[in-house]
Amino acid sequence: MPSARPETTLSALVARVAAGELSPSEVIGGALERLDAAEPGIRAWVRVDRDGAQGAARRLDTAPAAGPLRGIPFGVKDIIDVRGLPTECGSPLRRGRVAGSDAVLVDRLRRLGAVPLGKTVTTEFAYFAPGPTRNPHHLGHTPGGSSSGSAAAVAAGVVPLALGSQTAGSLTRPAAYCGVAGFVAPVGGPLETTGFTGLSATLDAAGLLTPTVADLRLAHAALTGADRLPGPVAPPARPTLAVWPGTELGEVAADMRAALARTVEDAVAGGARLVELDWTERTPRLVDAHITVMAYEAARSLAAEAAHPDRLSTPLNELLARGRSIAATDYRRALSVAERERAAMLALLGDVDAVLGPAALGPAPSGLAATGSPVLSRPWQLLGLPALTVPGHRNGAGLPLGLQLIGHPERLDRLFALGHAIEKAARAGTDNEGTDNGGIESRH
Template sequence: METSLSALAESVASGELPPSEVVADALERLDRTEPDIRAWVRVDRTRALDAARRLDSTVQKGPLHGIPFGVKDIIDVRGLPTECGSPLRRGRVAADDAHLVARLRELGAIPLGKTVTTEFAYFAPGPTRNPRRLSHTPGGSSSGSAAAVASGVVPLALGSQTAGSLTRPASYCGVAGLVAPVGGPLVTTGFAGLSHTLDAPGILTRTVADVRLAYLALTGPDRLADPVRDLECPRLAVWSGIELVDISDDMQTAVRHTVEAAVADGAELVDFDWPAVTPRLAEAHGTVMAYEASRALASEGRHPAQLSAPLDDLLTQGRSITDRDYQDALAVAAWARSAILTLLTDVDAIIGPAAPGAAPEGLSATGSPILSRPWQLLGLPALTVPGRFDGQGMPLGIQLIGHPERLDRLFALGHTIEHAAHGRH
């Protein structure tokens, strides 16, 4: 069965596939892949099948009617535990759905279960493996959601990002991912937060067109009939990221080829001098995250023996940050956001690497989030575009940063880039 969101939604809407068959197929895929990939914390098998059977006889169909989806285990699903990858939250059952889960149910979608997250959406990894190569990390913290989509179990999964928690797994697993703008229109009500200034919800699907479908269904279903169109003559600011971290040769090549293809199709390149600023933004991001996390997880911080060393270190650091240093970091963010929004009214996107390279080998760490930190501090939407690969066949995601009020242009550009990468443009 086709596993793209767009194709499944169309097949269900036409009556070709009943929701019960779609959910049963998802569960069969899960049973087949889960022993190797380990993307799921809990599968709500009985309730998912019951919900699908009820939808089989429903005449009025929502735009995501019968579509199974995964939910990162920092996000509440009514009747299921939200354990955040930590023994400190074990067995805490959610009384209500998070806002986005409730909204997806209204649209006809069915939560299949909870996907693995790193501990409190920080660094300590769970058991999930990369579907592209099991000995490599899937990234984090939205590791289970990215792997569940990449392995074809579900066409849609919810994740989140505070540093690089969705962009990096999308890149490593070879799927499309959207980090929504901080502050709306998608909201984090019902999420276990780490940093109220930085936390953003996210969507993972197989393609950019599928991300757009999910986003429009959640925010503007009246526009679902509009086809995704290529963006003519886009203006791009190219960002290498090399001022923050070593970028692999394969990733640099992937970005260069992507930009060259865009220029060949009529894109215009715009001078971009922000590499002098991004290290300062990454530093301010770290200050804000540590300060706010130490307060959001204050009760958990009193049990260091039940925390991983990285999380305990973060909370300890956050407690040592003064109010003045925190306010200074927020001031840096406010200044830079104003400046970048001015730039993004003149260009359609900043384009660069989504991660330093392909997914590293090993499961004891989740890779570096540094290439997302500057943009997450500024609350900007980030779209990860799949389709490029390194010499070993591992995925390399391209990151597009856009204006929070111009997501249509971000989706259109991502669609063009993705199709060019697959040779279908």
């Protein structure tokens, strides 16, 4: 069963290359070997740029100076441009459209010394129609959507870093289902979406997927121009958490509720303070506003594609039709809800370190015809807040159960520290008992 293998985490590979234990060519060669072994089962990749990656690695082998991510392979969701490769967005309408330049994030990673290994599978235009990717933990279960290929490639240990995106639950859900760490950047923040094929300008956000939360912290620091890569994650001192069960939005599975309860129990035992909030009226209102904004803007972003309904999936045709039917006054009303509630949530996050809740309704559902529900991500995506998916829990069948932390966009160090502590305890509990367990300080 896949797990965060120490030798393939981003942190470990960066350290080994920096120490001279591995050359960039050896790192890229190892990634390609793992890809060849995993790909027949998981089908995470649309296109592998084998020659391009090996050539870049050879140049980095002899480069007198290179960035802190020298030789690190990464995957790129196929709505994100990579120079010289097609950006096909999971649709026949974009087949063969070669990007003339890199997306800003891809270019930034190259300048840091990282090497794009290829393009990973996305759902059709980052919406609901699934691609061929399977969940590495159980090939009969969905990996989620729409950053399915990126999450599966990281979960299978092929790459230690992959780029994704989120408009509803497109990164949080696959991270949770595949048992990897995921970071959804604040909308309009320093992780730019220039070079992404967008669905909704108000909601689209860039995202990162890595094996562990510590790896997310490292990647984010490198991408945002830190003078040096961060050292070990310091444990948070007496965090304050607002616990959100999410049950007003859908039926949260019993094993997911248990994972959240154990994390809360151990957080309290470790000194955390809890804030109880009743959001049974707030979050459904946010979900409704999110759906309105997403449909309205998608209908305009994909207006040219909507002229070819026979080449679009039924779910996407339905989204675009709904968007065309929404009145401008209703759209503006939804935006005003987002603005008002964001201000209220930022005020709350000035007093608490994070909102802690389930990242999905449960483990990855069986079957490949659908990608699961994004409902537990919609409220936070409407507000444009950073979301951290924390891996480490599993249910009795071995399927991952991800939790999510929603934080303040100006307090990301605290968010990463909390996520690391929760993940560390969850993995310790799982390793000890073989099933889900753990929290900030695992006592099970």
